[in-house]
Amino acid sequence: MTSGVKLPLGTALLDAILGYVVVFIGLGLLMAVIMLVGKIMVAKAKQEAAAAVVSKPAIPEPAPVPKKLAPGSAGELKLYDTDPRDAAMIMAIVANKLQKPLNELRFKSIKEVK
Amino acid sequence: MLNSLASLVTESGFAGVLAAGGYKNLIMIIIACVLLYLGIKKQYEPLLMVGIAVGCLLSNISYFEGLPAELNASNALYHPELWADFLNEASPYAHNYGRIMSQGGLIDILYIGVKAGIYPCLIFIGIGAMTDFGPLISNPSSLLLGAAAQFGVFFAFMGANLLGFTGNQAASIGIIGGADGPTAILTTTRLAPELLGPIAVAAYSYMALIPMIQPPIMRALTTEEERKVKMTQLREVTKTEKILFPIIVTIFVVLLLPSTAPLIGCLMFGNLLKETGVTERLSDVAQNALMNIVTLFLGISVGATMIGSNFINLQTIYIVVLGLIAFSFSTIGGLLVAKLMYKLSGGKINPLIGSAGVSAVPMAARVSQREGQKANPSNFLLMHAMGPNVAGVIGSAIAAGFLLSVFG
Known part of the structure; x- marks a missing residue:
């Protein structure tokens, strides 16, 4: 077929x-x-x-959460009539004199004594 | 006592093998054993090949041309003469299923499902339920590769015409190039049922041999540079798109070519069951129980048509050769259009995905992936090749629909 x-x-x-x-x-x-x-x-x-x-x-945004400070830090260093470069040098000299690492020291403010 | 023994001997199958034309049965028994070996040992499409081989074996050990007709009538599982009358318009039994039911054997009754085109369509429901059209939806240009890879269908159709086959027979032989078993069976049953055995065996054998047939052609037609191309990630397809896809394809393709309705309608129905998310039970049945039951019936009844007197002739050899030509030229067609797309896209498309346009899912896509990774180990083409691969299923259904509308 x-x-x-x-x-x-x-x-x-x-x-x-x-x-x-x-x-x-x-x-x-x-x-x-x-x-x-x-x-x-x-x-x-x-x-x-x-x-x-x-x-x-x-939707209301939640309030910003404050940043957690690094351990050993005292927060923002306040400078009064002091140049930041001078402040950095002073902190380094202090740390050296005390024989302590800089991150273990707390500097709250540096003020030029006139 | 002696009479009983004599009748036992003359009515046995061994007497049938020794009778006129019995050697053909013997050859077919050997062929059935070879097919069993290929299915079991080599795992060439085992789910169908084992069924086809057993069908072939059963029909050739229970029906012998050389034995009296009444013996065949009572012993045979499949009766080719019943189906010859069924198909003969001049016979009083033309299209008479009642005669098949009352006088046929077990496989004659199972074969009604093939003849009426039920099994291929039910298998298409299962295929649809198992297919993820996501890669095709995310990259619709894959459809062009699915179309290009039907080249072998029409090339083999021409070849069969040149070899002296009729238009109907040539169309049935050509559709082997679609690399889609159910489509080939449905088309052949409608157009040239006398060729069903060799066409089904050729189609499923070559589908199993795709990992051997395609790679040399792929390497010959593409350059190393082309094969190394890494394609960008496909976009994510939404669930809505996946649900809309089968509905759109059914409406669009069936309106375009109504003769594709049984194949496309069933394929997309199965896919819709999968994608809706609310018909999980039906999808599960379509993918597993239904698919397995129909595969069982389809294999055994298609195999039974391989009766020695019909199968052993020059036509079968031509069909086997033309089937290989059809597969090869389908691969070539897909690769050439993919190369064109590579050029037009500025090197963004890897031409290897073109060969996956033949619809043997997912084997052809796996071959593309493997060849791509051979050229560039960091290349992952599988999902990109799945697009043309599933497009090939739709493409071969459209090609079959065209041939059915012209020659049916």
């Missing part, structure tokens, strides 16, 4: 070309549709993200 009839070569060639073209057109159009849907989805996601950013300031 044989199904169908033999095709002339020209007809077979035309069918083959047409078939390949149909597959390309079908999948090409499908590609365009999927790209379009993808673009819509990406745009929607961006919009939602932007909306989330805009609505964020409505």
